[in-house]
Amino acid sequence: MKYKVFDEKDYLEIRDIINDDERVFYKERISEDYSHDELGDIHCYPDIVVQVLSAEEVSKVMKYAYENNIPVTPRGSGTGLVGAAVPVCKGIVIDMSRMNHILELDEENLTVTVEPGVLLMELSKFVEEHDLFYPPDPGEKTATIGGNINTNAGGMRAVKYGVTRDFVRGLEVVLPNGDIVEFGGKVVKNSSGYSMKDLIVGSEGTLGIVTKAILKLLPLPKKAISLLIPFPTLEQAIRTVPLIIKSKTIPTAIEFMQRETIIDAEEFLGKKFPDNQSDAYLLLKFDGNSAEEIQASFDKVADICLEQGALDILFADTDERNDSIWKARGAFLEAIKASTTLMDEVDVVVPRNKVSEMVEFSHQLQDKIGIRIKSFGHAGDGNLHIYVLKDNLTEEEWKKRLNLAMDEMYKKARELNGQVSGEHGIGYAKKPYLNQSLAPEILEIMRGIKKAFDPKGILNPGKVCQ
């Protein structure tokens, strides 16, 4: 694609549209933050950054960009891990983070309507104060809801409740040509043409810019209890998971973790985890409306774990203990990041009964390739987060070994009928692996869909299938 080179005249036009110098950043005024996301390895400055306050502003900027063939990259908190919010073709970055208002709580329809810049932690807090529940629970609580929608983020409660997609009822979207449209609404069912809402969810800002979302809520479960279950080996821990699923109990969450990761998290947070003596742990959560209802479930699961060699069953039935465990779990990514110089990640998802095979494979790669690899993740839904760490490797060795490790892991995931990404998306970094994993005819249709939305290819170019 050939784009217009952004110049002074474009700057002046966009400044006029926004009409507030405090929200327009050009040249040396652009913060370094806008040149990368949390992945850190993909860098590119935009020509200009605008912080928008309304769908109308997004629409006007988009119209200008469309008419003048200028690339536009939308951005939330920048907590992504695949470079989706990095303006790899330069042009305009639209920073959505100040569109951060909760617009309406509708208790008769059990929906909340929000702007995309609302942070996940703000949304959870707000609805819980009203005794309501927004189940999607990705580890990164400072991500925006807009970002969660665009990656179809899943998080830890997906085992029982599903992913972000399952909680999006309606979207207001600015199309690449600047038109403002609505997909879906407060309705519970919808079979009125192709599901545009479901196309936007997970499209990583390549088909349209979400400016408002109507989200489904549930009543807040009255009780939640977590179990921390130490196992002698990771293999034993993970192999227990399909047996739990088969037992017809559905925990809210099933996470796995290793001692090393826990110790990293303890150092990072400066706080002790309830236990760090065992090689591997399963962390389970159960929720429901009464202690009895939950008890029946976790009794059964505790028995299964003990039969499979668990060393103990540690209950976290106080808020404090619960908090300390889940805070540590939430800090794993940051803790691993802090333990090395640079890292890259694999976010594959495999059928639940293949998790053990995938994790064992990635561990064996450490010695085979000579690179440190750590993993943790959502054992209950098959979504693994595997991190390859640079440590003190030279740039050249790092690239070489990283590529080797990545190629091997994605190949293994394909063999296990897995998918490239469970929740972080494809963005810029994972495009080669998407290309390997999908049939060429599917990629061709995806490009056709992109073209139907964005004939000029100006919205978040260079991402996903473009």
Place this chain on the structure above:
Amino acid sequence: MKYKVFDEKDYLEIRDIINDDERVFYKERISEDYSHDELGDIHCYPDIVVQVLSAEEVSKVMKYAYENNIPVTPRGSGTGLVGAAVPVCKGIVIDMSRMNHILELDEENLTVTVEPGVLLMELSKFVEEHDLFYPPDPGEKTATIGGNINTNAGGMRAVKYGVTRDFVRGLEVVLPNGDIVEFGGKVVKNSSGYSMKDLIVGSEGTLGIVTKAILKLLPLPKKAISLLIPFPTLEQAIRTVPLIIKSKTIPTAIEFMQRETIIDAEEFLGKKFPDNQSDAYLLLKFDGNSAEEIQASFDKVADICLEQGALDILFADTDERNDSIWKARGAFLEAIKASTTLMDEVDVVVPRNKVSEMVEFSHQLQDKIGIRIKSFGHAGDGNLHIYVLKDNLTEEEWKKRLNLAMDEMYKKARELNGQVSGEHGIGYAKKPYLNQSLAPEILEIMRGIKKAFDPKGILNPGKVCQ
């Protein structure tokens, strides 16, 4: 679109592909059934019908059609209500109903893999025998799973469990050019490019032909109890529903019905309903793992109903009583159909707290337009089934009054931020209303998506947005 006129040579080629005369029907051998669906008002014979047994057969027929520019219409049980399976451009009908095998039950991943011709009632029965649960529960139990996927059918349990889309994990699809591809899989999460699986769900056979589906299952709830609650007026009954939702109880189902419809069903089934003395009823279902868990929910709901003027609370806690109520509910459509000469339907979905306004509006139309209108439906999820009945009207009067009633009802649904179809789809019959309800730029993108899948426009032409 200009299509090739189907001739003797095409017949011979297709006969060779299928290589089984018992499964190829040409000219006078085509049963009248293939010329319409359950709506009855849209009629067109195909040139040929083939009953396929495998994805490979579908692929070969599709390839031939694609190369020769012949329209193809896929068909399941033909229980649709919007003409989606009627071959309005003639050509080939591919009858999927003999691809009706349950292929695999995977208890470790809680999935069942089926061919598209499996009937909904067969699937429910099969998984329940394994103590598992496929929640989508449309009234028409003889519909195929392929049909349910293609309309994103919702049914009665959508209040608690969601719709067909929420239970489709993966699909094998034959594309219009004959390629066989897979979208999704046994994975619980997926953020690997645009959600093609979600585009196929609800696309009414216009983007590809589903030849295999991996469906998500849940553990079978151990207990279910229904409440039949008579109210003095329909208005009082329906206005109670948002209060139930607001009370933070989530019943499995909330249906509303009127005395007239119950009496029709009694006549149709030759069986008495537990009560037919009141003007209006709410029918609620609760499920869970213990009687206590359910009891807490329905006690609260019973109180709300009594406060809102309910005349009684009738419990159906035996299987027999439960069966008799839900069988009657399942027969409403057939019973109404049997009570008149011809009918047409509206399947709008509105926000849950607008159901009362929509139903009242449609009832007032009866006198205003001079036509009989009956309704029942899913009060808990806002999806109404409203039937306009011809009775003894002349053809001319019927068309005139029907169009008036339809125009008024769809207009009202738009005013209430509703959508044209909750679960029956757009097909051929509802295209004018989809055109009125969606912004032209959205329809244009939908046509672009159709083109990305089906550049020659040969798959189920004349439907949805084409």
